[in-house]
Structures are given as structure tokens and as C-alpha cells.
Amino acid sequence: QSVLTQPPSVSAAPGQKVTISCSGSISNIGNNYVSWYRLLPGTAPTLVIYENDKRPSGISDRFSGSKSDTTVTLGISGLQTGDEAEYFCGTWDSSLSAGVFGGGTKLTV
Amino acid sequence: QVQLIQSGAEVKKPGSSVKVSCKSSGYTFTDFSLHWVRRAPGQGLEWVAWINSKNGRANYAQKFQGRVTLTRDTSVTTAYMELSRLRSDDTAIYYCARDRRYYASGNYEYWGQGTLVNVSS
Numbered sequence: 001q002s003v004l005t006q007p008p009s010v011s012a013a014p015g016q017k018v019t020i021s022c023s024g025s026i027s028n029i030g031n032n033y034v035s036w037y038r039l040l041p042g043t044a045p046t047l048v049i050y051e052n053d054k055r056p057s058g059i060s061d062r063f064s065g066s067k068s069d070t071t072v073t074l075g076i077s078g079l080q081t082g083d084e085a086e087y088f089c090g091t092w093d094s095s096l097s098a099g100v101f102g103g104g105t106k107l108t109v
Numbered sequence: 110q111v112q113l114i115q116s117g118a119e120v121k122k123p124g125s126s127v128k129v130s131c132k133s134s135g136y137t138f139t140d141f142s143l144h145w146v147r148r149a150p151g152q153g154l155e156w157v158a159w160i161n162s163k164n165g166r167a168n169y170a171q172k173f174q175g176r177v178t179l180t181r182d183t184s185v186t187t188a189y190m191e192l193s194r195l196r197s198d199d200t201a202i203y204y205c206a207r208d209r210r211y212y213a214s215g216n217y218e219y220w221g222q223g224t225l226v227n228v229s230s
Contacts, residue, residue: 002153035216037154044204044220045146045154051209051216088154092215098170099144099156099215 003028004089006102012109017077020105022089023070028100030070034091036063039104045088049074079109111135113205113221120227126193129224131205138186139163142208144217145179145190149201157203159213160188168213195228202226 005023012018022034034052037045047056049065052072064075076083089102116130131143145157158169160179167179173192181188188205203224206217 033214033216037217039154044222045206045217046220047216047218050218056218090154090156090215090217092213096171097168099146099159099213101146101154101156104153 002103003093003096003100004091004102006087006089006105008103009106009108011107012079014079014081014109016079017075018079018107020074020076020087020089020107022072022074022102024091024100025070027095028070028091028093029067029072031094032092034065034067034072034089036065036072036074037088037090039086039088048087076107081109083107084109111207111219113207113219115203115205115221115224118225118227120229121195123195123197123228123230125195126191127195127226128189128191129203129205129226131188131190131221133186133188133207136207138181138183140211142211142213143179143181143188144206144208144213145177145203146206146217147201147203149198152201155201158190159208161211162188163211192226195226197228197230200226200228 036049052067053065088104093100114132144159160167178191205221207219209216
């Protein structure tokens with residue numbers, strides 16, 4: 001059972017926009033920055049959003065992040081088949097003094 | 110460019126130990142904390158532990174307390190994770206990940222390529 005809650009799967013057609021939510025509590029999302037990671041089979045995770053809403057260099061501006069209270073949301077617009085992957089949210093939990101992740105969301109385009 | 114290069118895959122017997130290394134380059138090693146995260150087959154990401162690269166202090170997830178030890182050698186900019194009393198459910202890909210801060214922020218900017226640890230009798 002993951003500390004952060006994500007939907008197991010989302011799907012949308014090419015060109016559309018999809019959002020993936022990640023819910024937590026005051027001790028994690030509420031008081032700490034959140035990152036989003038993309039996982040493809042056989043490869044290491046790739047950071048796509050950090051500090052809730054910032055994009056690393058090299059990440060398309062089709063990726064966006066937002067936060068409201070204890071929920072963060074990853075948005076991907078102009079969907080491409082290459083965006084198909086598993087996406088995880090992660091942050092620090094100040095009560096647990098531990099890193100925490102969501103269970104992951106499988107995106108199908 | 111920043112790189113984290115991990116040691117190769119390991120096959121271990123239950124009850125034994127494994128030590129995985131993570132060689133860092135492309136940045137000042139002591140300026141950022143390093144974490145270890147694993148992914149077991151069919152599971153999500155699981156945080157294992159982190160180490161302050163400057164002073165060497167480590168903190169571990171409660172689940173792994175007493176079985177995992179993190180160390181680092183600043184002379185070779187390498188971090189190590191040793192997991193003992195291995196069980197079959199420790200079979201996973203273990204990643205090292207560099208935090209964006211010197212403290213544990215939970216935001217991992219760079220990741221190693223992963224090390225498969227297969228625990229099997």
C-alpha cells in the first residue's frame with residue numbers, strides 16, 4: 001500500500017490532454033516539494049517535473065505540474081504514443097522521515 | 110554531465126548479503142544527498158534509504174532497519190548499499206538516485222541505471 005495515491009491507469013487519444021493525480025497528506029505533499037518520474041520498461045526513472053511544477057531541461061513543455069493542498073497533478077498535453085509509460089509521483093514525508101512514492105499510473109495513448 | 114554508474118547484476122542465495130555500488134561523476138559529490146530506491150517485479154517504487162554525502166550519516170526506511178547499511182567513499186565519489194539477510198522478496202532492481210539538495214528532499218534529479226539483485230536458492 002503506497003503512501004501516495006495515484007490512479008492505476010489513464011488513457012487518452014493522441015493529441016488530447018491527460019491529467020494524473022497524486023494525493024497525500026500534510027506530512028508529505030502538504031509540506032514538501034513533489035516530483036514526477038516517467039518509467040519505461042528496462043530503463044531508469046526519468047524526472048519530468050520537480051518541485052511541484054518545474055520542468056527539467058530537455059523535458060517538453062507539454063508536461064506540466066500543479067499542486068493544491070495535499071494533491072498534485074501531472075498534465076500531459078498533445079499526447080504522443082511515445083508518452084506511453086508508467087508515471088510515479090514522489091516526495092519526502094516529514095513524519096516518516098522517509099521518501100514516499102505513489103503506486104504508479106500506467107498511461108495508454 | 111552528471112552520471113551515476115552502478116555495479117552489475119547479482120544473484121544471491123537467501124540469507125546472504127549483497128553490496129551495490131554507485132559511482133558518481135559530473136558534479137561535486139559532497140553537495141548532494143544520495144538515495145536508494147528499489148522496484149520489485151510487478152511493484153511500484155520503494156524508498157530504501159539515504160546518505161548525506163558530506164558527513165556520511167545515513168537514514169533507513171523502517172522496513173529495512175538492521176538489514177541495510179549505506180556508506181560512501183568521497184575519494185572515489187562512490188556510494189554503497191549493503192543489504193543483508195536477503196530474502197526472495199528482496200529480488201528487485203535497486204537504483205541510486207541523486208537528490209536535488211544536500212538534505213533529503215525526496216526529489217531525485219539523476220538516477221543510476223539500476224542493479225538487478227536476484228535472490229534465489
